[in-house]
Amino acid sequence: MNQWLDERLHISRLNDKFLRKAFPVHHSFFLGEITLFSLIILILTGILLALSYEPSNSLIVNSFDPGTTDKPNLIPAAYHSALKINAMPFGDMLRRIHHWTANIMVAAAVIHMMRIYFTGAFKKPREINWWIGMLLLIFAALTAVTGYVLPYDNYAYNTLKVIYGIASSIPWVGEWVAQAAFAGKFPGDGVIPRVYGYHIMLLPMILVALTAAHMLIMIKQKHTQPQYAKRIAYKKIVGVPLMTQQTPIMLLLAVAFAAIIVLFSAFIPVHPVEFFGPPSTTPINNIKPDWYLLWVFGALAIIPSFEVNIFGGLIGSEFVGAIVLPTIILLAMFAVPMLDRSRDNMYYAENPTNHPVRLAAGVAFMALLVVWSVAGYKPELISSGILTTGNANTVLWIATFLVPALCYFGTLGIVRGIRALRESDARDRAAFSHADD
Amino acid sequence: MTRYKRQDPEITRRKFINVAMGTTAAVGGVSLLSTLGAANPIFRLTRDKMPPLKGDILVHAEASKEGQPIRISDLSDQLVRAWPMGKGENGENVIRKGDPNNILALYRFPQGQIVAPTNLEATIGGETVAYSDVCTHAGCSVADSDQGDGMKCPCHSGQYDPKRGCVVIGGPPPRPLAQLPIKLEGDNLVVTGFFLAMPYPYTSEAEWESFKKEVEDQLA
Ligand code: FES
Numbered sequence: 287m288n289q290w291l292d293e294r295l296h297i298s299r300l301n302d303k304f305l306r307k308a309f310p311v312h313h314s315f316f317l318g319e320i321t322l323f324s325l326i327i328l329i330l331t332g333i334l335l336a337l338s339y340e341p342s343n344s345l346i347v348n349s350f351d352p353g354t355t356d357k358p359n360l361i362p363a364a365y366h367s368a369l370k371i372n373a374m375p376f377g378d379m380l381r382r383i384h385h386w387t388a389n390i391m392v393a394a395a396v397i398h399m400m401r402i403y404f405t406g407a408f409k410k411p412r413e414i415n416w417w418i419g420m421l422l423l424i425f426a427a428l429t430a431v432t433g434y435v436l437p438y439d440n441y442a443y444n445t446l447k448v449i450y451g452i453a454s455s456i457p458w459v460g461e462w463v464a465q466a467a468f469a470g471k472f473p474g475d476g477v478i479p480r481v482y483g484y485h486i487m488l489l490p491m492i493l494v495a496l497t498a499a500h501m502l503i504m505i506k507q508k509h510t511q512p513q514y515a516k517r518i519a520y521k522k523i524v525g526v527p528l529m530t531q532q533t534p535i536m537l538l539l540a541v542a543f544a545a546i547i548v549l550f551s552a553f554i555p556v557h558p559v560e561f562f563g564p565p566s567t568t569p570i571n572n573i574k575p576d577w578y579l580l581w582v583f584g585a586l587a588i589i590p591s592f593e594v595n596i597f598g599g600l601i602g603s604e605f606v607g608a609i610v611l612p613t614i615i616l617l618a619m620f621a622v623p624m625l626d627r628s629r630d631n632m633y634y635a636e637n638p639t640n641h642p643v644r645l646a647a648g649v650a651f652m653a654l655l656v657v658w659s660v661a662g663y664k665p666e667l668i669s670s671g672i673l674t675t676g677n678a679n680t681v682l683w684i685a686t687f688l689v690p691a692l693c694y695f696g697t698l699g700i701v702r703g704i705r706a707l708r709e710s711d712a713r714d715r716a717a718f719s720h721a722d723d
Numbered sequence: 724m725t726r727y728k729r730q731d732p733e734i735t736r737r738k739f740i741n742v743a744m745g746t747t748a749a750v751g752g753v754s755l756l757s758t759l760g761a762a763n764p765i766f767r768l769t770r771d772k773m774p775p776l777k778g779d780i781l782v783h784a785e786a787s788k789e790g791q792p793i794r795i796s797d798l799s800d801q802l803v804r805a806w807p808m809g810k811g812e813n814g815e816n817v818i819r820k821g822d823p824n825n826i827l828a829l830y831r832f833p834q835g836q837i838v839a840p841t842n843l844e845a846t847i848g849g850e851t852v853a854y855s856d857v858c859t860h861a862g863c864s865v866a867d868s869d870q871g872d873g874m875k876c877p878c879h880s881g882q883y884d885p886k887r888g889c890v891v892i893g894g895p896p897p898r899p900l901a902q903l904p905i906k907l908e909g910d911n912l913v914v915t916g917f918f919l920a921m922p923y924p925y926t927s928e929a930e931w932e933s934f935k936k937e938v939e940d941q942l943a
Contacts (some may be wrong), residue, residue: 369730370753402880444863447823448878453862454924466763471772473823474764567784567804567826569864587879591860591895593926603895651893665880669869675882718780 301529308525310510310533313403315399316539318520323540324391325497327547331384332486338374340367341393341482343438343473360367361564364438364478368559369445382551387429390547397424402466403622403648405635407510411604412632413623419618422496423487427578434576437557439476443565444573446481452608457599461692510635521633572665582612588682618651639701639708646697650690657685754885766926771821773938774922775807775903779914781817781853783828790818792911795851799832802867802874802885804856805829807914824923826864828856828904829912830885840888842919845904847912852891853903855922860896862923874900 291297309315345360350369353359371377399419402408408416431449435442450472455465469476508523513523526532575583586607593602596704638645660667661682667673673681777834781793784804793805805827811817819825831851837843846852856867858876865883868875873892874883881894889900899919 326846444878447862451924462763465766466759470761471766471822476764533728566786567823569865570868571877573878574862586895589895591897591899595927596724598927602897668880675880 292576295330303506305529307507307528308523308527310509310512310515310525314401314584315424315509315512317394317401317489319536319539319541321391321398322497322501323396323543325377325493327387327544328391329490329494331387332490333381334380335371335384336486338367338371338377339436339482340364341436341479343475343478360477362438364436365559366562368437368439372559372627378555379548379551382412382554382556383547384433385556386431386550386554389576392423392426392576395419395426396578399423400648400652403636404645405510406626406632406641406644407635409626409628409632410623410630411507412503412510415500415507415622417620418496418500418503420616422493422500425492425496429485431487432481435481436478436485438560439449439559439562440565441557441573442563442572443473444570445575446477448573452604452656455602455604456609457596457605460605511633512635513637516634534537535653544719560619566576568622571611574662577659580594580662581655581658582608583656584664584682585611588661588679588686589657590679607691614650615655641705642698642705645701646694650694653693654690657682657689661686760782768807768941769821770811770817771819773809773819774822774825774917774934775827775914775936776809776942777817777914777916779807779809779819781805781829781905781912781914783880784820793829794910795831795847795907795912798829798851800830800832802856803829804864805853805912824855824857824862826856827884828865828900830853830854831839832886837886840890840899841886842888842902842904845902845919847905847907847916850872851907851912852885853905853912853914853920854900856883856900857893857923858896859898859900860894860924865900 288297340363342363346363346366347353348359348366348369351359351375371381374423379681394437402416402419431445435446435449446468447580450464450468453467454460465471465563466476467480467556468474469480472478509525511520511524515522518524567573574580586604589603589611591603593600595601664678664682668678748813782805783797784790784794784806790804790808792808793803797803807819807827808816808823809819831849833849834848837846837849837852841852843849843858856865858878858881861875861878862864863875863876863878865874865881870881872882872884874885874889875881876896878896879895881896882892883896883900884892885900888902891897891899893922901917901920901922903921905912906915906916907913917935921928925931925934926929
């Protein structure tokens with residue numbers, strides 16, 4: 287059969303070009319793969335969920351609790367179908383797997399990105415792939431947020447309201463943008479079909495296309511080589527070929543990963559729609575976004591409120607905190623490859639301790655996001671008595687500057703220590719070998 | 724050879740293709756952009772989306788009692804949420820919950836506790852007062868504070884004092900909650916006019932005024 291196919295499709299050329307791509311063997315090189323597996327699981331479970339989901343926010347009678355004929359119990363169709371999915375065999379499980387995988391996908395992508403950053407793998411010629419990776423991260427977050435809205439329970443409803451509020455806080459065009467994006471004034475009659483379209487068509491297509499580009503470029507440019515490759519064969523590509531050595535590793539990893547997710551989902555419930563109930567006017571206490579957006583939420587919580595009018599446009603704290611600030615952070619991340627001025631192509635992954643400033647800056651950056659994420663818990667910090675309403679903002683603002691600064695200099699110090707140790711080691715070894723002669 | 728040199732065409736092939744491509748791309752792009760307009764449905768101001776109006780009766784918003792008129796005896800210093808209920812085109816009752824920003828907060832405090840800047844004229848006997856229940860920050864529904872000091876928004880902990888015109892006493896909200904003028908008519912709580920200040924989501928007086936006018940025009 288191989289030959290039959292080969293004669294028609296020239297499989298062997300494909301084989302030479304792609305399937306023999308060498309994969310470096312190192313555990314940190316599997317993070318990107320895990321992100322990919324997550325995407326596949328998400329698409330599969332997503333298709334199954336879409337088969338039973340009803341994208342509509344028009345009110346229908348709740349078949350589980352119909353009420354009386356003159357006072358029927360009306361709930362949005364989307365919420366009703368979420369209840370029905372929960373009631374079908376393994377339905378709740380499916381939702382949990384989908385939800386958990388989404389969280390893990392973002393986590394894996396973030397850690398993958400850290401590996402790239404700390405080993406300098408974003409340098410020439412791989413800048414383009416860093417940018418594509420950034421886009422992937424952004425669109426993954428957007429997909430997750432739109433997915434949050436779909437069950438259309440009270441939590442989703444309140445989240446959607448906040449998103450709508452953020453969109454309409456853009457000066458001058460905000461109202462129009464929010465209405466165009468979410469099918470009219472909140473909550474528009476067509477808001478769920480709209481978000482559904484984003485979540486299952488528009489955004490996944492973008493994600494898949496970007497992923498394909500990401501991987502093709504990776505195959506074309508090859509992985510950065512781990513340091514050991516330099517010792518084994520200088521300037522040669524070292525690693526196991528995709529076909530057939532890497533494939534079983536990947537399959538094993540994929541299956542093990544899927545198993546872990548299923549285990550997670552079996553024991554840790556997510557987003558209990560029954561608990562939150564259908565959309566209502568009762569607010570939900572301490573509503574929070576997912577962990578990867580918590581920093582935006584935290585920044586919003588500590589930004590002082592203000593409003594300025596410029597040429598009829600209103601610039602408020604909402605706009606600055608939820609749109610300007612994240613944009614600045616993302617732009618800083620986009621700019622990372624441009625900070626490197628080297629002309630040569632990069633072959634080998636760098637040891638982070640050889641680039642202390644980059645390492646320290648990265649650590650400080652993450653510390654900043656962590657501080658803001660903690661600020662997202664401001665109400666809890668206040669009600670548990672750690673902070674008071676009066677001093678919370680001041681303390682958190684000081685931490686915003688102090689913690690990253692401490693992390694920066696702390697990292698520099700530690701790196702200096704490590705290098706001193708390494709150098710003295712080398713000196714010892716040199717002295718020792720001299721004695722040998 | 725030079726005798727037969729062909730004269731340069733006025734425009735090179737490369738240039739022609741570039742111009743042609745640029746033009747088609749621009750025209751195509753603009754026409755595609757115009758379809759974006761279709762993404763924004765037309766807003767129809769139906770009765771259930773109108774703001775609380777003069778003559779509206781306040782009814783319970785809580786799911787179990789929804790639609791029942793509120794009695795003074797239902798109220799206390801604990802928040803009670805209400806919808807305004809008005810008349811539809813054919814005179815039937817319409818609960819104005821098509822716009823979720825119409826949700827109202829009602830309180831009844833002992834005589835003398837409500838002070839300026841609350842508009843006392845617009846309360847019932849200086850005891851019962853109605854506000855918009857929608858946070859002026861990002862539009863969450865405001866609740867009673869768990870510490871017993873006024874109202875607190877669950878989204879970003881904005882705080883309001885319902886005894887003092889719902890001024891902001893903490894957190895990010897830029898404006899107090901708008902007060903709604905009410906009076907007692909028989910047993911019913913009845914709205915006597917528009918919100919006294921602009922409610923969420925309005926950010927400029929001009930917009931709010933023009934919306935009020937639109938409503939009035941449509942009812943006239
Ligand atoms: S929405 Fe109320 S404080 Fe932000």
